[in-house]
Amino acid sequence: MKHPSFDPFLPLSKEVQEHLRHCSSCQAMWQMHQLLRAAPPVPPPADFLERFEKRLIREKRAPQAPRLWPLLLLGLVLLLIVAAGNAVAPRPIWVRVIPGFMMLLMDWGRYLLASLHTAFILLEFLARHIPPLFGLSLLSGGLLVFGMWCLSVRYAVQFAWSHMR
């Protein structure tokens, strides 16, 4: 049977009324429409407004106060350290800090290159001794486990967060 499409919010045409009399599926839908229309709204708890007001006050008080002063304090402490260093050292402090920092960066670069080199040697060894299909399945399995681990961490954090609030 072909069901006519109609908007139950509008007055029903003669054909639709006739169809409804004989089609149990459309009749059930029409009755569902009536039931939905008759369903009353669920009222909020009596102290909803009171509790909202409390929450609003709490929310407004919370984020403003402890923002600026820790930053100011930190800045002041840093300034004091730099000033003290300058007063004690024969050369200005940045003259010594910048070369030290550059050396550190170069060291990091060297470590990175060395690790890459090791990784390549390892890969070459693996490629020579492990059949490609087995290696591929090993790799995809490893990736899958890693992905699942990432997901589980994400959900655990989300879960903890939703329960903390």
Added chain:
Amino acid sequence: MSMDEQTLLACARQKDDQAFLRLVELYQRPVYNLCYRMLGDAQEAEDAAQETFLRAYHHLDRYDSRRSFASWLLSIAAHHCIDILRRRRSLSFLEASVEDDELSLPPDPFQPDPQLVAERNEQHRLLQRLLLRLSPLDRAIIILRYWHELPEAEIARNLNLTVTVVKVRLHRARRHLARLWSQEYTLPLTGNAHEASLL
């Protein structure tokens, strides 16, 4: 929107908290009902309704005063509840599903027959349970259309859909609810002779 509400909104925009609280008082019923119907749990519904008003409070400057304020609030609430439901679904393997609350409805002053009242209440309780089986989006569309009487175009705008999509989903959801009802309940859909005679 009445003159009074216009004034309240204007005051609330000037950061007059008392005016905003008055607006909350005026709109707590529709917002709470939407959240309850979406989430099916009284505590979660209250949290979601409060969150809706807080968001409205912080983003009052984004409200376009040519639109209805109620519709704007309902759209915030609907998006928030859809988010909650999607998060709940993605977390469902960690968390036991939320049990459905006993729906407590206000007494109907126009219905003197206690047996009919009981039957009606039972129908509405079952309806709420079926509602929770719809997808979050379909649920929002049904609730906005039936309980809040928003026109399809307004629903489409609130949920960033086209009017055709809203129409199709509305139709499909109604049919789906009717089918679920006949599969799972023995209680007839129509409770009284008056409605049956409409056919």
